[in-house]
Amino acid sequence: CAKQGIKQRLKKLYPQLLTLPPSPSSADTTNNNLTISLILPLYKESVEHVKSTLQHAYQHCTYPKRVEVILVDANHSPHKDNNTDSVYHSLVQDFTATSSTNNQTTCVWKDIKVCIYTKGGGRGPSLNYGATQSGG
Numbered sequence: 001c002a003k004q005g006i007k008q009r010l011k012k013l014y015p016q017l018l019t020l021p022p023s024p025s026s027a028d029t030t031n032n033n034l035t036i037s038l039i040l041p042l043y044k045e046s047v048e049h050v051k052s053t054l055q056h057a058y059q060h061c062t063y064p065k066r067v068e069v070i071l072v073d074a075n076h077s078p079h080k081d082n083n084t085d086s087v088y089h090s091l092v093q094d095f096t097a098t099s100s101t102n103n104q105t106t107c108v109w110k111d112i113k114v115c116i117y118t119k120g121g122g123r124g125p126s127l128n129y130g131a132t133q134s135g136g
Helices: 002-017 047-059 084-093 123-132
Strands: 036-042 067-073 096-098 105-107 111-116
Touching (some): 036 123, 047 084, 067 084, 067 123, 084 111
Parallel strands (some): 036 067, 067 111
Antiparallel strands (some): 096 105
16 A cells, blocks of 8 residues: 555655754864754834843854854844844843954854835835845
8 A cells, every 4th residue: 555655655754854063073163064044024123022032142142253144134123213224233232242452343143233114015025135145
């Protein structure tokens, strides 16, 4: 019976689907070839909520320098009447640090990008747009 054949093949294949790739070694932490993109679609989110989300992600991230953060504003920011650029600039500033020795500014993440998405359609299209802007 064809159904039995498919079930047997799936039974053999299923454990292979659950196999995860090996974790990168600690010597590999500076390898820039491995990047993950954290895409956050924003629709009427407060700056405090976004900061909290990013802080939580940072606290649970082993290699934050491998993560690029992409904030996709669906053009419905509660700060739309204010200067949106300055709102996002202050948000990005919260995740950067300036070295006291050489006065150089570095981000705790690999990068933070802010993208404005105006075509509508909800969360899915916003995520898809963010993915087109990502490098991970």
